[in-house]
Amino acid sequence: MSESRRRVSRGSQEESAAHTNGVGGRSRSERAADTGDEDEGAGPSGIHEEDDDPARRREIRSQYRDLINSVQQNREDMLNPANNKLIDVLEEANKLFANVRQAREAALDAQLLVLATDLGREKASQLHAEGSSFDPSAFAEHLLSFMGLNRLEEEEDDQEGLDGYLPPDAWQKLSKRAEHCFKTAPSFHYLLGSFLAEPPPPRQRVERQRKAPSKEAKRMMPTQLKKMEESHQEATEKEVERILGCLRSYYADDPESPISYYEFVVDPASFSRTVENIFHTSFLIRDGLARIYLDSEKLPCIAPVEDGEIEPSGNATRHQCVISISPSTWKEIIEAFEIKQALIPTVQMLTQEG
Amino acid sequence: MSQRKRVAHAGSQNRVPRVSRQVVLDEDDDGDASYTQPTSSQVQKARENYTPVQVDRKVAEVVQFILIKDQKKIPIRRTDIVKHVIKEYKALYQDIMKRADRIFEQVFGLKLVEIDAKNHIYILINKLQPVPGEPISMCPGNPKTGLLFVILSVIFMKGGTVKENVVWNTLKKLRVDVGEKHEEFGDVKKVVTEEFVRQKYLEYLRIPHTEPLEHEFRWGQRAEKEVSKMKVLEFVGELHSQEPQSWTQQYREATSGESSQR
Amino acid sequence: MSRPMGDSHKRFLQTLMSNGIISSIQAKALHRHCCETHGAHYSADRLDEFIDVINANLQPMFMYIRKGMSEEDGVQYYALVNTAETDITRMSSDYADNELELFRKTMDLIVDSENGAASSTDVLNCADSLQTKKMKKKETELVLNKFVQDKWLNEKQGVYTLSTRCIIEMEQYMRLIYQDLIKVCHVCHNVAIQSQICENPTCGIQMHLPCVAIYFKGRSDPLCPACNQFWAHEIPVVTCTLSRPPEANGEAEL
Numbered sequence: 001m002s003e004s005r006r007r008v009s010r011g012s013q014e015e016s017a018a019h020t021n022g023v024g025g026r027s028r029s030e031r032a033a034d035t036g037d038e039d040e041g042a043g044p045s046g047i048h049e050e051d052d053d054p055a056r057r058r059e060i061r062s063q064y065r066d067l068i069n070s071v072q073q074n075r076e077d078m079l080n081p082a083n084n085k086l087i088d089v090l091e092e093a094n095k096l097f098a099n100v101r102q103a104r105e106a107a108l109d110a111q112l113l114v115l116a117t118d119l120g121r122e123k124a125s126q127l128h129a130e131g132s133s134f135d136p137s138a139f140a141e142h143l144l145s146f147m148g149l150n151r152l153e154e155e156e157d158d159q160e161g162l163d164g165y166l167p168p169d170a171w172q173k174l175s176k177r178a179e180h181c182f183k184t185a186p187s188f189h190y191l192l193g194s195f196l197a198e199p200p201p202p203r204q205r206v207e208r209q210r211k212a213p214s215k216e217a218k219r220m221m222p223t224q225l226k227k228m229e230e231s232h233q234e235a236t237e238k239e240v241e242r243i244l245g246c247l248r249s250y251y252a253d254d255p256e257s258p259i260s261y262y263e264f265v266v267d268p269a270s271f272s273r274t275v276e277n278i279f280h281t282s283f284l285i286r287d288g289l290a291r292i293y294l295d296s297e298k299l300p301c302i303a304p305v306e307d308g309e310i311e312p313s314g315n316a317t318r319h320q321c322v323i324s325i326s327p328s329t330w331k332e333i334i335e336a337f338e339i340k341q342a343l344i345p346t347v348q349m350l351t352q353e354g
Numbered sequence: 355m356s357q358r359k360r361v362a363h364a365g366s367q368n369r370v371p372r373v374s375r376q377v378v379l380d381e382d383d384d385g386d387a388s389y390t391q392p393t394s395s396q397v398q399k400a401r402e403n404y405t406p407v408q409v410d411r412k413v414a415e416v417v418q419f420i421l422i423k424d425q426k427k428i429p430i431r432r433t434d435i436v437k438h439v440i441k442e443y444k445a446l447y448q449d450i451m452k453r454a455d456r457i458f459e460q461v462f463g464l465k466l467v468e469i470d471a472k473n474h475i476y477i478l479i480n481k482l483q484p485v486p487g488e489p490i491s492m493c494p495g496n497p498k499t500g501l502l503f504v505i506l507s508v509i510f511m512k513g514g515t516v517k518e519n520v521v522w523n524t525l526k527k528l529r530v531d532v533g534e535k536h537e538e539f540g541d542v543k544k545v546v547t548e549e550f551v552r553q554k555y556l557e558y559l560r561i562p563h564t565e566p567l568e569h570e571f572r573w574g575q576r577a578e579k580e581v582s583k584m585k586v587l588e589f590v591g592e593l594h595s596q597e598p599q600s601w602t603q604q605y606r607e608a609t610s611g612e613s614s615q616r
Numbered sequence: 617m618s619r620p621m622g623d624s625h626k627r628f629l630q631t632l633m634s635n636g637i638i639s640s641i642q643a644k645a646l647h648r649h650c651c652e653t654h655g656a657h658y659s660a661d662r663l664d665e666f667i668d669v670i671n672a673n674l675q676p677m678f679m680y681i682r683k684g685m686s687e688e689d690g691v692q693y694y695a696l697v698n699t700a701e702t703d704i705t706r707m708s709s710d711y712a713d714n715e716l717e718l719f720r721k722t723m724d725l726i727v728d729s730e731n732g733a734a735s736s737t738d739v740l741n742c743a744d745s746l747q748t749k750k751m752k753k754k755e756t757e758l759v760l761n762k763f764v765q766d767k768w769l770n771e772k773q774g775v776y777t778l779s780t781r782c783i784i785e786m787e788q789y790m791r792l793i794y795q796d797l798i799k800v801c802h803v804c805h806n807v808a809i810q811s812q813i814c815e816n817p818t819c820g821i822q823m824h825l826p827c828v829a830i831y832f833k834g835r836s837d838p839l840c841p842a843c844n845q846f847w848a849h850e851i852p853v854v855t856c857t858l859s860r861p862p863e864a865n866g867e868a869e870l
Binding site: 069072073075111114115118132134136137138139140141142143144145146147165166171172173174175176177178179180181182183184185186187188189 | 421422424478481493494496497501504507508520527528580582586593594604
């Protein structure tokens with residue numbers, strides 16, 4: 001970079017600074033004139049020997065950085081209209097600039113100048129306020145009064161002058177009044193159409209499941225029933241319906257007294273029919289058409305679920321359990337519950353038909 | 355015949371009149387790739403392609419879309435209107451938007467305002483004023499309006515720009531601490547520096563060359579359209595029991611603002 | 617577009633936008649206020665015609681002001697509703713996806729229940745099985761609160777019911793989704809969620825509580841209007857409908 005080009009660029013930079021730097025005291029073009037004479041002495045050869053001295057340059061950069069730092073640290077101080085610190089900084093920078101020969105140092109000078117310009121602008125805006133001044137603290141006090149501050153409790157003002165308390169509707173009250181300054185459009189809120197129309201109706205789902213038992217249910221079927229399931233799928237459905245009918249009629253006869261689950265499913269005359277009954281009854285439970293609950297003695301009871309109260313499947317209150325029964329436990333149950341007769345009549349007739 | 359007239363009219367409404375020139379890229383906005391200025395022949399063709407019923411439906415959908423986007427007071431971008439609603443009708447964008455604006459005025463008493471002509475960002479403002487004696491309030495009664503009012507008035511009264519500390523200190527005096535969760539506003543800093551900023555009520559800008567980092571607040575583009583400086587000044591005056599005129603500079607700005615908003 | 621709207625109509629509409637739903641008493645006062653503010657002709661018995669003008673203009677925008685009755689006290693309300701279900705309407709940002717799923721599940725519980733109500737325990741339990749994004753109990757409570765505040769649900773002592781606003785806007789949706797789970801009131805023929813059911817299993821008609829109160833008022837023997845059997849429910853007293861004083865606070869309490 002030749003000396004003359006550097007000078008030009010420096011000059012234009014200073015010109016723009018001079019425009020915005022009104023408050024900052026001396027303008028930079030003035031400064032350029034000062035330093036100009038000195039530089040003339042450097043001779044026509046261009047870059048002076050000492051310009052390239054790395055130690056000297058390092059020192060200049062370090063001084064610039066210190067200056068920039070001190071400006072950043074003492075921002076508030078710089079802005080205070082009561083002092084001339086900003087001008088002092090600029091004068092300091094002028095002195096440093098006298099020895100600047102290379103771009104790296106000039107860049108730091110520019111950085112400092114931008115900083116000083118911002119501060120100068122801010123300082124100016126503080127000064128030129130016409131008419132009444134506006135003090136945010138006083139404004140806050142007026143707002144507190146408007147919002148209904150209760151200033152009675154003055155004993156408790158331990159913390160930095162925040163005495164009194166605001167009523168719960170304070171901000172609501174301010175908002176109501178402030179709304180008059182706003183031309184806010186009311187907004188439209190709705191629920192219909194904000195989500196997709198799913199899930200399918202719970203009741204339909206119940207019916208569908210009853211017609212086609214899920215794969216899992218099929219897998220879990222006792223082997224001896226699988227055959228029947230395959231050849232008499234419809235029979236299964238009819239059987240489930242029939243058992244539901246039985247349950248409902250027992251329940252209707254005397255809704256008050258609980259129906260013991262074991263008494264209901266166990267056929268004292270046939271172990272296999274007992275297994276079948278347990279199997280078919282499980283559909284009623286799964287489809288939500290009947291429910292099993294524990295009575296006061298913690299024994300399982302069964303009751304039909306009435307139409308209105310069918311629970312959607314997937315409800316968190318549902319539980320699953322596996323019932324296993326062997327011929328010996330079957331006998332034990334018959335004895336313990338003194339079961340004399342099957343509550344579910346035999347299916348002989350039905351399967352023959354199928 | 356009347357259609358032709360309308361074409362010419364619509365053309366003159368464009369910011370940059372581009373008659374029969376194929377514009378491939380809308381160079382003025384980067385985030386607006388889904389919209390390119392159609393040529394007048396494209397517009398003409400689109401008008402012939404779609405039935406009035408189809409276009410009516412598009413207009414209604416645009417109205418609906420804008421109302422939905424306004425639920426959270428986030429400004430609406432032209433890109434989104436085109437992408438989500440107008441789609442293949444985009445040659446008719448100008449027609450459709452003009453009609454949507456008419457519906458906002460004639461049915462809802464609202465106005466569609468472009469707050470950013472470069473990026474084509476719109477907001478809705480109200481043409482009706484709240485009046486005393488309402489049996490039920492016309493305004494939603496959001497306590498955040500009070501918070502916003504405090505900040506906007508401090509900025510305005512301090513000449514248009516205010517350092518964040520001034521705002522935080524004022525709020526602290528009003529028992530709203532930026533560092534703490536407020537029971538009505540929640541995370542105040544987030545509401546002020548994110549929500550209000552996204553809604554374009556406020557601008558929250560880094561002050562250059564500050565260490566540690568500092569920010570300042572200004573009025574956002576939405577506030578400039580939606581908030582009346584004169585009304586703010588009147589309310590501030592009311593609070594101080596002082597004439598609005600006594601703040602010479604602010605009063606001058608408010609007066610010029612009123613006339614330009616009309 | 618049919619009859620153009622004046623500023624009075626626009627003000628009425630804007631107030632409905634802000635409030636979502638207002639009682640008929642509020643609507644009457646608002647009608648008067650709007651007409652007087654804008655110097656429009658006011659006639660007290662023309663409220664429905666006034667609203668018709670707005671509706672004629674709103675309908676093409678998939679919106680409507682619809683009238684409906686509160687299932688709790690029989691008071692008439694006007695609600696501003698959305699009538700479309702499209703990709704655009706699903707962009708509504710009022711609630712997150714899991715919040716909407718919770719609402720749907722709550723609605724399922726309420727519609728499936730016998731008395732048109734769901735306990736907060738049941739609702740909190742179903743929040744565990746949300747598909748979109750699970751919700752903690754505390755969060756669920758906050759969301760439910762928001763639905764109550766926004767007037768989509770009512771809550772009384774830990775029991776949630778569908779609000780009047782919800783029923784007015786969602787009626788068609790509910791009929792479609794729940795089909796025959798949705799019964800109609802024998803008296804007013806509107807959807808009946810909170811209602812009494814005839815105990816006779818072959819009859820099973822339903823009536824809203826306020827409709828029951830009106831229907832059996834002054835009758836010595838409460839018999840089912842359909843099957844003539846004894847109406848085995850407690851008959852609510854008419855607290856009634858038209859002579860109720862306006863709500864003190866201007867807010868529609870649902």
